[in-house]
Amino acid sequence: MKCRICKGKAEIYLPQYNLALCREHYIEFFLRRVKKAVKDFKMFSREDRILVAVSGGKDSLSLWDALHSLGYNTAGFFLDLGINGHSARSRERVEKFAEERGLPLKIEELERVFGMTLPEITKRLREPACKLCGRLKRYYMEQAAKDYDVIATGHNMDDEVAFLMGNVFNWKEEYLAHQSPVLPAEHGFSRKVKPLIYLSERETAAYAFMRGIDYYDERCPLSRGATSIFYKNIMRQMELGMMGIRFRFLKGFYSIQDRFKSEDRETPSPCKVCGYPTTAGGLCSVCRMKIRLGLLPEDLLEDSSGKG
Amino acid sequence: MKCRICKGKAEIYLPQYNLALCREHYIEFFLRRVKKAVKDFKMFSREDRILVAVSGGKDSLSLWDALHSLGYNTAGFFLDLGINGHSARSRERVEKFAEERGLPLKIEELERVFGMTLPEITKRLREPACKLCGRLKRYYMEQAAKDYDVIATGHNMDDEVAFLMGNVFNWKEEYLAHQSPVLPAEHGFSRKVKPLIYLSERETAAYAFMRGIDYYDERCPLSRGATSIFYKNIMRQMELGMMGIRFRFLKGFYSIQDRFKSEDRETPSPCKVCGYPTTAGGLCSVCRMKIRLGLLPEDLLEDSSGKG
Numbered sequence: 001m002k003c004r005i006c007k008g009k010a011e012i013y014l015p016q017y018n019l020a021l022c023r024e025h026y027i028e029f030f031l032r033r034v035k036k037a038v039k040d041f042k043m044f045s046r047e048d049r050i051l052v053a054v055s056g057g058k059d060s061l062s063l064w065d066a067l068h069s070l071g072y073n074t075a076g077f078f079l080d081l082g083i084n085g086h087s088a089r090s091r092e093r094v095e096k097f098a099e100e101r102g103l104p105l106k107i108e109e110l111e112r113v114f115g116m117t118l119p120e121i122t123k124r125l126r127e128p129a130c131k132l133c134g135r136l137k138r139y140y141m142e143q144a145a146k147d148y149d150v151i152a153t154g155h156n157m158d159d160e161v162a163f164l165m166g167n168v169f170n171w172k173e174e175y176l177a178h179q180s181p182v183l184p185a186e187h188g189f190s191r192k193v194k195p196l197i198y199l200s201e202r203e204t205a206a207y208a209f210m211r212g213i214d215y216y217d218e219r220c221p222l223s224r225g226a227t228s229i230f231y232k233n234i235m236r237q238m239e240l241g242m243m244g245i246r247f248r249f250l251k252g253f254y255s256i257q258d259r260f261k262s263e264d265r266e267t268p269s270p271c272k273v274c275g276y277p278t279t280a281g282g283l284c285s286v287c288r289m290k291i292r293l294g295l296l297p298e299d300l301l302e303d304s305s306g307k308g
Numbered sequence: 309m310k311c312r313i314c315k316g317k318a319e320i321y322l323p324q325y326n327l328a329l330c331r332e333h334y335i336e337f338f339l340r341r342v343k344k345a346v347k348d349f350k351m352f353s354r355e356d357r358i359l360v361a362v363s364g365g366k367d368s369l370s371l372w373d374a375l376h377s378l379g380y381n382t383a384g385f386f387l388d389l390g391i392n393g394h395s396a397r398s399r400e401r402v403e404k405f406a407e408e409r410g411l412p413l414k415i416e417e418l419e420r421v422f423g424m425t426l427p428e429i430t431k432r433l434r435e436p437a438c439k440l441c442g443r444l445k446r447y448y449m450e451q452a453a454k455d456y457d458v459i460a461t462g463h464n465m466d467d468e469v470a471f472l473m474g475n476v477f478n479w480k481e482e483y484l485a486h487q488s489p490v491l492p493a494e495h496g497f498s499r500k501v502k503p504l505i506y507l508s509e510r511e512t513a514a515y516a517f518m519r520g521i522d523y524y525d526e527r528c529p530l531s532r533g534a535t536s537i538f539y540k541n542i543m544r545q546m547e548l549g550m551m552g553i554r555f556r557f558l559k560g561f562y563s564i565q566d567r568f569k570s571e572d573r574e575t576p577s578p579c580k581v582c583g584y585p586t587t588a589g590g591l592c593s594v595c596r597m598k599i600r601l602g603l604l605p606e607d608l609l610e611d612s613s614g615k616g
Contacts, residue, residue: 168476169546169553171560173567230549234542238477241538245477252479259481259567 012206016244023210030207033198034066041182043193048149050074051106053141054097056090056216058208059154061097063196065211067152068101074152075104077144079137082110082117083222090216097213106144113140114286115295122222124293129222132289139276139286142190150191158201160194161246162231164253176260179253187268188277200246201232273300320514324552331518338515341506342374349490351501356457358382359414361449362405364398364524366516367462369405371504373519375460376409382460383412385452387445390418390425391530398524405521414452421448422594423603430530432601437530440597447584447594450498458499466509468502469554470539472561484568487561495576496585508554509540581608 001010003022010020014029021029037043044050050067054060054076067074078094080087091107098105111117114136121136122129145151160181167175185191196204208215223229239246268277271284273296278284283291283300290296309318311330318328322337329337345351352358358375362368362384375382386402389395399415406413419425422444429444430437453459468489475483493499504512516523531537547554576585579592581604586592591599591608598604 169557171557171564173564227550234546237545238542242535249477249479256479256481 011210014203016247026206027210030062030199030203031066031070033203034063034195035070037181037195037198038193041180041193041197043152043182043195044072044150044191046072048073049147051141051145051148051151052076053137053151053153054078054094055154056093057154058205058213058215058217059156059159059196059201061093061154061213061215062204062208062211063152063154064097064103065101065213066207067195068103075106075148077106077141077151078108079140080107080109080111081133081136083119083220086218086221089218093214093216108140108144110136110140113143115290116293118222121289121293125289128226129220130226130228133222135285135289139284142276145190148190150185150193152193152195154196154204155194156196156199156201156204157246157250158232158235159228160197161235161250162228164250165231165235166227173260173262174265176257177262177265179257188270188275189268197250198247319518322511324555334514335518338370338507338511339374339378341511342371342503343378345489345503345506346501349488349501349505351460351490351503352380352458352499354380356381357455359449359453359456359459360384361445361459361461362386362402363462364401365462366513366521366523366525367464367467367504367509369401369462369521369523370512370516370519371460371462372405372411373409373521374515375503376411383414383456385414385449385459386416387448388415388417388419389441389444391427391528394526394529397526401522401524416448416452418444418448421451423598424601426530429597429601433597436534437528438534438536441530443593443597447592450584453498456498458493458501460501460503462504462512463502464504464507464509464512465554465558466540466543467536468505469543469558470536472558473539473543474535481568481570482573484565485570485573487565496578496583497576505558506555 001013001020002008003010003025004019005025006022008022011023012026013020019029050072052060052064052067052074054064056078064074064076076094076098078091080091094105095107097103114121118129118133118136121132125132141151160179163175163179166172167179181194181197183189183192199207235246266279268279270276271278271287272282273287274284276284276286280288287296287300291298291301309321309328310316311318311333312327313333314330316330319331320334321328327337358380360368360372360375360382362372364386372382372384384402384406386399388399402413403415405411422429426437426441426444429440433440449459468487471483471487474480475487489502489505491497491500507515543554574587576587578584579586579595580590581595582592584592584594588596595604595608599606599609
């Protein structure tokens with residue numbers, strides 16, 4: 001197969017565009033898709049300071065690499081969750097990536113800032129690791145973003161579609177109202193954007209490979225049975241039978257999403273312990289976790305109500 | 309396994325209810341689910357004359373059998389599509405079913421009323437057979453229903469979920485607004501109901517088997533590649549991984565469906581040739597088909613606009 005642009009040897013074929021490309025022109029294609037998402041959703045400008053949330057995996061490192069290549073002002077943020085081996089190997093990749101490019105990197109350790117590692121928390125609270133992890137990552141990412149204009153995360157099209165499927169099959173109206181590649185800065189939350197929204201998992205992996213990014217490729221040992229993986233597998237099968245359905249489903253959703261908006265959304269107020277915005281009444285969910293784990297005194301709960 | 313009701317030998321296990329039942333109590337269960345759907349959606353009463361659209365397959369004959377067993381006033385309607393062998397064998401089953409129970413049955417032949425069989429129409433118009441067939445069935449069912457209060461069709465939960473999936477994945481807002489187990493009599497259309505909405509394909513097949521209904525079990529030779537079959541296979545896999553997701557998806561949809569309703573729906577007006585309600589402008593889609601096939605004069609088109 002030949003590259004459609006330069007007629008050189010193609011390295012990748014993209015079935016939904018019926019497009020074969022060589023390495024150089026695939027990288028161009030990828031960056032164009034990122035630029036298009038940034039522009040379509042007015043994610044940020046050249047002047048903005050962007051904090052890229054990185055895990056060491058292909059998505060977040062490809063995102064950081066792409067934004068840096070496109071000339072944006074970026075820094076990385078990595079939260080070390082303390083998962084045996086997994087976290088250390090991820091962290092090595094992130095540190096190496098930042099160092100090679102001379103980019104600023106902030107590292108936070110869950111054990112230091114929260115007082116416990118993720119495996120310990122999961123074991124003691126007996127709740128799904130992915131749910132707890134998402135909550136903690138969002139929390140510490142917000143803390144780290146004080147000096148930045150926007151947080152960028154490496155969610156790709158498959159991630160977003162898997163989330164949409166979960167919200168649609170269970171008709172989670174609140175999530176359907178607010179699932180978006182851009183969340184505005186409001187109620188004490190930072191602006192959050194997903195510039196890889198127009199790129200599939202496969203496309204992101206190909207970019208990481210072609211750019212020679214040394215990313216960490218193991219699935220998190222705590223994520224077994226995650227529903228996102230289930231939905232991704234289902235969507236992969238649907239895409240095989242109905243080419244383009246994944247993108248049509250996602251794009252179409254954004255165009256009808258207003259139907260799910262309601263007026264009566266609760267406005268968050270600051271947690272009385274840490275100041276993090278919360279709708280859970282008085283105490284945010286991370287402070288509640290700390291109380292349940294004996295890391296904060298129990299009597300803080302007494303003046304608060306809500307479900308945590 | 310033992311029947312939960314009578315402790316006799318169970319013949320079926322229903323995983324989503326964790327329920328094993330013998331033949332007698334399964335039949336009771338099935339009829340209760342039909343009654344519940346009829347009641348929840350106020351489908352019809354004992355006084356109504358019900359026209360059951362039957363194809364000879366398990367769903368429509370089980371429906372007719374169940375409604376008759378429950379004491380409703382029913383007659384059957386069968387449209388002979390003229391599909392080689394398939395239609396004749398289906399028709400035999402329907403005739404035998406009606407005769408054995410002494411129930412009234414109306415039969416119409418597409419070749420006689422339309423002027424051509426379905427395979428001929430499909431071949432000449434080069435459009436998907438399922439789309440043409442659905443259109444023709446609805447049309448001749450309406451014609452047959454003049455003396456009845458309501459049309460009942462054998463769509464089961466899987467049919468309805470497959471239709472919902474197609475509408476959701478492609479965000480067909482108009483269909484999402486109106487997909488329902490009950491369509492009211494309005495704008496010249498008859499009332500239409502789907503009493504098997506709470507029963508899966510497997511549950512309906514089990515009922516047909518246990519009631520000894522001699523139904524026709526071959527897939528229509530023209531339906532190859534139908535998207536409904538694709539969606540059903542996907543949903544079957546989802547149900548294996550997430551028990552109950554199918555029913556949750558459908559029930560949840562009905563509870564949020566109002567979000568898809570709009571004020572600006574076009575009101576149908578009678579087709580100027582046959583009087584059938586249409587929004588296609590002047591001529592209904594079946595009369596347009598006839599014109600394209602040379603079964604009606606072409607100059608009828610001249611005073612009409614619309615896309616057919």
